[in-house]
Amino acid sequence: xxxxxxADLLDMVATAVDDDSASLIAIAKGETALEHDRLSGxxxxxxxxxxxxxxxxxxxxxxxxxxxxxxxSTTPPRPDLRRQLIPLGPVxxxxxxxxxxxxxxxxxxxxxxxxxGCPVVVKGHSAHPRLSRATATVVQDALSSAGAPDGTxxxxxxxxxxxxxVVNPVIRAVAFTGSLAGGRTLLDLxxxxxxxxxxxxxxxxxxxxxxxxxxxxxxxxxxANGLLRSFTLGxxxxxxxxxxxxxxxxxxxxxxxxxxxxxxxxAKMLTPGIQNSFTQTVAQLSHIPGVEIAAGSVDVSDVTLAxxxxxxxxxxxxxxxxxxxxEECFGPAVVVVQYRGTEELDRCIAHLPGALTATLHAEAEDxxxxxxxxxxxxSRVGRLILxxxxxxxxxxxxxxxxxxxxxTTNPLHTSVGAxxxxxxxxxxxxxxEWGGLLPPALQDANPLRIPRxxxxxxxx
Amino acid sequence: xxxxxxADLLDMVATAVDDDSASLIAIAKGETALEHDRLSGxxxxxxxxxxxxxxxxxxxxxxxxxxxxxxxSTTPPRPDLRRQLIPLGPVxxxxxxxxxxxxxxxxxxxxxxxxxGCPVVVKGHSAHPRLSRATATVVQDALSSAGAPDGTxxxxxxxxxxxxxVVNPVIRAVAFTGSLAGGRTLLDLxxxxxxxxxxxxxxxxxxxxxxxxxxxxxxxxxxANGLLRSFTLGxxxxxxxxxxxxxxxxxxxxxxxxxxxxxxxxAKMLTPGIQNSFTQTVAQLSHIPGVEIAAGSVDVSDVTLAxxxxxxxxxxxxxxxxxxxxEECFGPAVVVVQYRGTEELDRCIAHLPGALTATLHAEAEDxxxxxxxxxxxxSRVGRLILxxxxxxxxxxxxxxxxxxxxxTTNPLHTSVGAxxxxxxxxxxxxxxEWGGLLPPALQDANPLRIPRxxxxxxxx
Numbered sequence: 001x002x003x004x005x006x007a008d009l010l011d012m013v014a015t016a017v018d019d020d021s022a023s024l025i026a027i028a029k030g031e032t033a034l035e036h037d038r039l040s041g042x043x044x045x046x047x048x049x050x051x052x053x054x055x056x057x058x059x060x061x062x063x064x065x066x067x068x069x070x071x072x073s074t075t076p077p078r079p080d081l082r083r084q085l086i087p088l089g090p091v092x093x094x095x096x097x098x099x100x101x102x103x104x105x106x107x108x109x110x111x112x113x114x115x116x117g118c119p120v121v122v123k124g125h126s127a128h129p130r131l132s133r134a135t136a137t138v139v140q141d142a143l144s145s146a147g148a149p150d151g152t153x154x155x156x157x158x159x160x161x162x163x164x165x166v167v168n169p170v171i172r173a174v175a176f177t178g179s180l181a182g183g184r185t186l187l188d189l190x191x192x193x194x195x196x197x198x199x200x201x202x203x204x205x206x207x208x209x210x211x212x213x214x215x216x217x218x219x220x221x222x223x224a225n226g227l228l229r230s231f232t233l234g235x236x237x238x239x240x241x242x243x244x245x246x247x248x249x250x251x252x253x254x255x256x257x258x259x260x261x262x263x264x265x266x267a268k269m270l271t272p273g274i275q276n277s278f279t280q281t282v283a284q285l286s287h288i289p290g291v292e293i294a295a296g297s298v299d300v301s302d303v304t305l306a307x308x309x310x311x312x313x314x315x316x317x318x319x320x321x322x323x324x325x326x327e328e329c330f331g332p333a334v335v336v337v338q339y340r341g342t343e344e345l346d347r348c349i350a351h352l353p354g355a356l357t358a359t360l361h362a363e364a365e366d367x368x369x370x371x372x373x374x375x376x377x378x379s380r381v382g383r384l385i386l387x388x389x390x391x392x393x394x395x396x397x398x399x400x401x402x403x404x405x406x407x408t409t410n411p412l413h414t415s416v417g418a419x420x421x422x423x424x425x426x427x428x429x430x431x432x433e434w435g436g437l438l439p440p441a442l443q444d445a446n447p448l449r450i451p452r453x454x455x456x457x458x459x460x
Numbered sequence: 461x462x463x464x465x466x467a468d469l470l471d472m473v474a475t476a477v478d479d480d481s482a483s484l485i486a487i488a489k490g491e492t493a494l495e496h497d498r499l500s501g502x503x504x505x506x507x508x509x510x511x512x513x514x515x516x517x518x519x520x521x522x523x524x525x526x527x528x529x530x531x532x533s534t535t536p537p538r539p540d541l542r543r544q545l546i547p548l549g550p551v552x553x554x555x556x557x558x559x560x561x562x563x564x565x566x567x568x569x570x571x572x573x574x575x576x577g578c579p580v581v582v583k584g585h586s587a588h589p590r591l592s593r594a595t596a597t598v599v600q601d602a603l604s605s606a607g608a609p610d611g612t613x614x615x616x617x618x619x620x621x622x623x624x625x626v627v628n629p630v631i632r633a634v635a636f637t638g639s640l641a642g643g644r645t646l647l648d649l650x651x652x653x654x655x656x657x658x659x660x661x662x663x664x665x666x667x668x669x670x671x672x673x674x675x676x677x678x679x680x681x682x683x684a685n686g687l688l689r690s691f692t693l694g695x696x697x698x699x700x701x702x703x704x705x706x707x708x709x710x711x712x713x714x715x716x717x718x719x720x721x722x723x724x725x726x727a728k729m730l731t732p733g734i735q736n737s738f739t740q741t742v743a744q745l746s747h748i749p750g751v752e753i754a755a756g757s758v759d760v761s762d763v764t765l766a767x768x769x770x771x772x773x774x775x776x777x778x779x780x781x782x783x784x785x786x787e788e789c790f791g792p793a794v795v796v797v798q799y800r801g802t803e804e805l806d807r808c809i810a811h812l813p814g815a816l817t818a819t820l821h822a823e824a825e826d827x828x829x830x831x832x833x834x835x836x837x838x839s840r841v842g843r844l845i846l847x848x849x850x851x852x853x854x855x856x857x858x859x860x861x862x863x864x865x866x867x868t869t870n871p872l873h874t875s876v877g878a879x880x881x882x883x884x885x886x887x888x889x890x891x892x893e894w895g896g897l898l899p900p901a902l903q904d905a906n907p908l909r910i911p912r913x914x915x916x917x918x919x920x
Contacts, residue, residue: 059916061913061918067858068854068858074854076852078856081854081856081858081859083858083860083879187656195814195865195866196647197865198870198872370897371897374897379549381888382886382888383888383889384889384891385891385892386891386892386897387892388539392536394534394539394541396541397526397916398528398541398543398913400543400888402886402887404886405654405657411658411886412658412882412883412886412887414887417543419524426842426862426864426871426872427860427862427872428838428841428843428844428860429844429859429860430843431843431844431846432845432846432848434846437834451918453857458521458911458920459920460917460918460919
């Protein structure tokens, strides 16, 4: 199938999902405890992703087409060499509980794998089985109407099926969004294959936030309110939820945040299992020496709703229990560490594990003093945010959604944005005078009209 | 260090290796049994690789700089997002026995990792320890004179040191060229890390060759002689050695090849261990049912020199023992399979494992009939060669040296050519108005004057 045909196909899938969004959202509401606006926004993101990849295919850079004409003057004479990326083969996609559309059956992993030219086997999530089946039917019908081969998208269910999928000889790559434990289990299974395959797992992220003294002094209320919105967005069930915040000791941010959290509404989480896990995790966090409850409750008897929670402690106790305090807590809880001076902050930063994001709140007058801090944060994460919040991941050419372990299993690649297609492609080089047997992207006449590198020069 | 400074540094390392080539080649001759011309050609390739990466750094595309300006018109408003690739961190390089320069201390893995901005720890190969130490000293002195930090290149030795290296928490990626067994051992060790890291292993490749009936009829002598040169080049000790050749039954190629092989000189292999392994492997191959010795000897008593060897068998017996016959034999031996008709050839191709290369010898009048064969071969390899030979790997923008397992552990990446730098880089995105804290590649003024994608458009 040509890139243009695949682009049309992705557009048609997007249209089909949009057309059926009312019924899909109704199913999702029944299964996920998520609100209508959140779900309809997520459908828009999902179809936007499908359309972005259609545009990526039409633009053509994703093929990395490269031509080096023969050079008889070198020793030895260099033959004609032409390189492009080709589909890796069938991809297994493990969907996430927390994005029933955008990281599920028709989500970013599926869209990027189909865009690359790979058939997809989706393992639906047990948190929304009816929605997964319904979405699969919509996508399959659209693919079929558009002339895609049977088996372009297959939907399977169940943990045992998932385990057998990652060791199936036909599968050439696995994309996964979920827990550290679940991802580690699949990775270890893949390691037992006679031919281990790439595993793109997005696992766990604490998403640290650092507030400078100047920012804390000038914008305490704005930061407290922004933080509340970000860590409670989607009941704290986002991979980019800011989980750990460093503020100057005795900053106004803490009482302001406590006040705001006190008025935040408890809410239902995605599943009783997730709710239960949140309740247990926050209870454990609250027992770490030095941790105080700034606002909210760690009542283990209430397992129906998650109450937003802010914990706080000093840098000293944080350093003593850094390992436990830097593990992701899935749900509406945040830990605020009070630091005294740059040196103490630096010691804390040195204990941070890999993460998807790090956020810095700073003032213009701070900028000249932040090089070292930005370098320290940047060495640990895939996205650096200045004076904003990590939740809300724009789907663009420049987005990177990834990071060092345990944020992901493979820091080279992203699971959001145009370049996520690269996970499912591999290079091939044609050497010699292949003529009409060359794929269109590598023919001299450039029939696809795509950007290429020819004899070392980029030709857009 | 800026890309320009790193480029200068690579140029200086290249100059230093060239300047000391006479003494380095003298050491290599004493340790490797390779001839002067071969070694001096390899030094030229090695310094050429270092200079290629200097030019890659100056060109700047390797940073994949991408800018999406803020767009307040979207819902939600899109912030300013800027992406580039950054160094992954310290890289462990395991060198190869068969390229004492080009895949050793100053070889392609080291060059591409240093180019990416990663410090390198090289584990020297026990087949050329004195050369490894001498090369490390030359490189370290050049790096030091050029102002590189201490520890930019470290040289270590010994199998136990190598094993501890791949589980060292500081190491962020491993590049390896060697045997399937050795690579598998290191990969399994890496899987035990709390934070598994990318392993780029180039392990084993049979490099199949297919000759069409027309090519066999028109160019039997040329093909027989070309094949002899290719499979005996460097005493058959190249990863791209053609190990398995499919020719039409009763082709003139077999007697012509047998005649040529009979006159080929025995030669000394890199080490007694490699020689011994070759002697055992060819003896085992010769005992597979249906295999005949076309020319050469499988005398297990001679363990000082390797005698070029051509084995032959029909497609039927090949299909019965395909697993054993598609394992790499390191040394000057080739297996020639005689096929009768396209259907039998297709059945043989279906049994081929992943490989670095596949080679096709065909005539102009064949081209219209080859689409399916080329697709079948292409699905298994990283480089397709028409009417040439796989040995001799040009170092260019379009070269791909990689392929599906067991050719490599990671089919997405290459270990030769400009794009091999991508193995040692990871993306990072800056979100928000970072101003002067943005790295130069992402500043609006484009001070590095590099190709970038801005608001979706490639600007060369």
